[in-house]
Amino acid sequence: MKILFVTPECAPWVKTGGLGEVSAALPKALAERGHDVKVLMPAYRSLQCLLDQGQVLADIPAQGAWPAARLVQAAPSVCQTAGFTLWLLDCPELYDLAGGPYQNESSQDHATNAVRFGWLSQVAARLGSDLSPVPGWQADIVHCNDWPTGLAPAYLSRLPGRAASVMTIHNLAFQGLFPLSEAARLALPDEWLTVTGLEYWSQLSFMKGGLQFADAITTVSPTYAREIQEEPLGFGLQGVLRDHADRLQGILNGIDTAVWNPAVDTFIPQRYDASTVQTGKRANKAALQARCHLNLDPQAMLFGVVSRLTEQKGSDLIVQAVPDIMAQGGQLVMLGKGDADLENALRYMAQQHPGRVHVSIGFDESLAHLIEAGADCFLMPSRFEPCGLNQLYSLVYGTPPLVHATGGLADSVVDEVTGFVFTPPTAEALVEAIARAFSRYRDPAAWDRLVQGGMGQSLDWSCSASRYESVYRNLRLRVI
16 A cells, blocks of 8 residues: 655654654554555755755646745665655755744744645645656555644545545644635635634634544544543544544554664663563663762662653643652652743752752753663653653553553553553642552562563554554545
């Protein structure tokens, strides 16, 4: 099957969160299952270096507000390393900009985002139709991801010989809202600019477009698929999702075990598996304590966090729980960045508890891996979490996760079996769960059963990729 996987992010080149990791791992898993997978993304400034050795597949002429562009296939060595074929939409006027994929260096949205991602969606739609600009290649499935690709199913619906479309919601909180006046530049017909189309409270919603026109809608966990059909997690689109409930399903993400696997992880000082987890964790814990200037106390229960520092992620709840962790003799390592007030509160906690609390503001890949391998317990008290990946990493690394019962966290962690689950998302409930974790940790045999329960699961992409295959096959039968 020919699959066009359209995304604004793909690790390791562009990643702001889980979408970037999924966009690398799922296409790779599908390619390993024998499918012809092309990942299409913009040639941002950080990807310009890949164009020099690439192969130009097509020159795409200017159309309306959209400048001329090229479709470039990355060099064979790049594609071989990635495990799939990478296609880049090269349009310097739109994509060769300073800053990140969505915002400039001042953390302001790029002024041309509607046109930038409208062009990505338009080209994706053409690649799934008889108008494909690449001779001899036309997608059977156009798999779109989050709001930047949301117009592709809409454009595709009007093209001849079209492919089936899939829209995956990674986080419904981000919807791609723009003035309705952008519709003309985006070549959107008037009949789409209604409440039953793409109009959302007198604005244009890219995400709503994807939900209205896609042949299938998926999201990244079964619980999140239910949650987004109601407030508050529907973010105003719950009615649209309920109307299309027959084409909506949740498929829990997997993880790339070539990257996240303590048996092969090159970022950690001692590799281990389920049979050697105790010695491996002990060595990595000591290394983590040393790197973060914590007291070298093998008995202290060490909690780890790798997260954006926001209220959505429950970072404020962790701030409130620090005194209780300290009162019970625990330690805490946090890695992340986000809201300035939360960053400052966490820095203050670290200053108040030298040798017991360490906070690193920013992101460090090697430290993220060492936290997973060296911490005893991983904190993830997100108020909502479509899927989450760190709790899956933690299970694989023998680091029982402590999570709020929402989205993929609820689907992947079993209370007192593979980790700890609490609700509601309050500091009081979090503190109670932390107390349960301390109690279990003080019983080595009971803690080891928890560790082995997590490490004994299969969390790679094979099961999830198989479920996406079923979605694709059912769609092909319907569309053909």
